[in-house]
Amino acid sequence: MKLSADREEEARLWAATEDARKTKIFDLDSTAPKETYQLLTSAIIPRPIAFVSSLSSDGVPNLAPFSYFSMISHNPPMLSVSFALSARRPKDTRENILQTKEFTVNIISEPFIEAANSTSVLVKPPIVEESAVSMECELYSHQDISSSSSVLPTATLVLGLIKRVHVRESFLSEDGSTLDPTKLRPVARLGGVTYARVVEGFDLPRVSWKATKGVYEEIDSTQKP
Numbered sequence: 001m002k003l004s005a006d007r008e009e010e011a012r013l014w015a016a017t018e019d020a021r022k023t024k025i026f027d028l029d030s031t032a033p034k035e036t037y038q039l040l041t042s043a044i045i046p047r048p049i050a051f052v053s054s055l056s057s058d059g060v061p062n063l064a065p066f067s068y069f070s071m072i073s074h075n076p077p078m079l080s081v082s083f084a085l086s087a088r089r090p091k092d093t094r095e096n097i098l099q100t101k102e103f104t105v106n107i108i109s110e111p112f113i114e115a116a117n118s119t120s121v122l123v124k125p126p127i128v129e130e131s132a133v134s135m136e137c138e139l140y141s142h143q144d145i146s147s148s149s150s151v152l153p154t155a156t157l158v159l160g161l162i163k164r165v166h167v168r169e170s171f172l173s174e175d176g177s178t179l180d181p182t183k184l185r186p187v188a189r190l191g192g193v194t195y196a197r198v199v200e201g202f203d204l205p206r207v208s209w210k211a212t213k214g215v216y217e218e219i220d221s222t223q224k225p
């Protein structure tokens with residue numbers, strides 16, 4: 001297992017310079033939620049964005065973006081979306097999902113990011129036509145979350161069971177099993193109003209334990225007193 005010379009030098013500087021070792025600790029028990037938000041949303045990046053479409057119990061369609069979004073498992077196929085709540089106004093998406101138990105998650109691609117950014121726009125179709133990937137979900141469970149200083153929930157985590165996935169066929173790899181990220185052009189959210197593109201992938205083969213075992217054993221033996 002040999003790192004490239006550049007990577008090796010980078011890794012040395014990354015680990016060992018005084019600047020690299022200087023750390024500021026944020027104690028989140030004594031940090032205001034607004035500052036915690038700014039810190040965490042710029043640290044836990046890039047976050048994929050779920051463009052969630054839902055219907056109210058009386059049939060009003062709703063579409064909004066959420067970046068507290070992740071894949072939870074593939075067996076069963078499951079994702080999570082989480083809502084930050086305020087006393088000022090409920091999140092319609094959360095209300096709709098809890099009431100109707102259904103929603104779709106649509107992946108935002110760069111060509112329509114500006115339209116997505118301006119959605120409180122209502123759309124009729126349950127999936128977003130522009131999205132190359134849309135997932136039909138059923139509510140699996142939800143968990144209200146409260147901060148220690150609040151009786152009312154300050155967030156809600158929703159787990160959605162993915163029932164069907166709609167994919168633009170031309171975005172699929174030759175064997176039809178995966179999506180080509182250069183075609184999908186997913187947009188991720190960074191901190192504030194900053195977004196990121198996935199411009200370039202690189203392959204990093206899995207390291208075989210069998211093949212590298214000897215290297216680690218050698219390092220181990222040189223470090224023993």
Ligand SMILES: Cc1cc2nc3c(=O)[nH]c(=O)nc-3n(C[C@H](O)[C@H](O)[C@H](O)COP(=O)(O)O)c2cc1C
Pocket residue numbers: 049062063064065066067068069082083084085090091092093094117120189
């Ligand atoms: C890119 C982006 C990501 C967002 N992510 C979240 C999120 O993860 N959770 C959340 O509660 N609000 C998030 N918001 C804010 C909601 O989209 C916004 O409050 C929206 O108006 C909610 O709409 P609704 O009331 O129709 O559900 C995000 C906004 C943007 C632009």
